[in-house]
Amino acid sequence: MSAMKKFLVLALLVSPLITLAQVNSYGMVFSGSGTQTSDLPPDPYAAWSSQTAISSLTSGTLLAGTLGFPGGRSETMIEADGSQLYFFGDYWSTVGELLLDFPLGIYQFDMIPTVGSPDTAFLNIAAVDYADVAPYLTGISWSSLQACAPGVDRALTWTGFNVPGSSSDKITTIQITNFVDASSSFVQTGDPSTFQGVTVPGTFLESGRFYGMNLTFGSFRSPSMGFGGATGYVGTQLATGCTFKVAALPGTISGQLTLDGHVNPSTKVYTVELLDSLGNVLETQSHFLGYSGWYAIDTDEVGVVSVRFDSEGYLSKVVQGVDLSVGQDYVNITLPNGDINEDGEIGPADFSLLALAFGSFPGDPNYSAAADITGDGEVGPPDFAYLAFSFGQFDE
Ligand SMILES: [Ca+2]
């Protein structure tokens, strides 16, 4: 084979690969979400949003782009790392409002690449992409979860997701997360035409724990190819969430422990002391706080106790009259923030430490993690505000 022929064969082999490496997908996802607070359908159901993207596998290859709407409107897409271009729509409360901004029809994606062409692709958005079907728990599924008995299997059912003739790829997902131990999750997925119920095992429904449920309908179709072979996609994701608490058995104390002003309480360890009527410590436990401050502790102690809650950087608080012979739900408490030197008082010494570290970030010579009262990685005015608010208070 001559050198020229070799070159032509190589060029033919390589050119589509170059194009594919440049853009590998482009498309839109429409998302709707709601919250279920009774056995009735969520009402109002939805908060809608959209995301449009052009994606490359190679950073530095996508520099700028526009999204052309049916009717002639054009929007600039935001570049990220030269590998993705985004356009985020507004938020809408109904599908009708969404359709005013994103009408049905053909959308034009234009990008400015560093190399090569083509640089335009099209996507046809059809009525089926605006499926307005709220997923929600049916029958008495929602109410059967509220304050339900621990250790007992729960059968749940939900609405179907049967959008006629729509996507080539649909999925229903139910996820239940234990907020006290966020690593503990129950997840099942299935074909929406048949997967409309599940039994949550009682072993997952633990005494006194607080849970979040999310039911999602997802559909996905690929109506087009563009940019020389990249997949064009339209996705719809409809999600409904709810929360519930499993009833506490005797020996379980549970509720929400609020670490005043902390931006990420689940990174914090809390300590619980059980005290008898004379103030003697019967038992001490320490755990990481759960999502949103939810906690639960189990003990073999019996009778009526006082419970002291504490966490590093906070003042302790005592809750009296906790009866361990029955389950104790919603023992909720807020701990004052700002005991930087951990001496049991929020006072002048803490103020001095905060002043020394004021304006600092991690890595600065005067930075102090203890003085970052809010835990947001900066010692600044919000930290001062929390310290000032609780100034002069003591441990209980
Ligand atoms: Ca102090």
Ligand SMILES: [Ca+2]
């Ligand atoms: Ca801070």
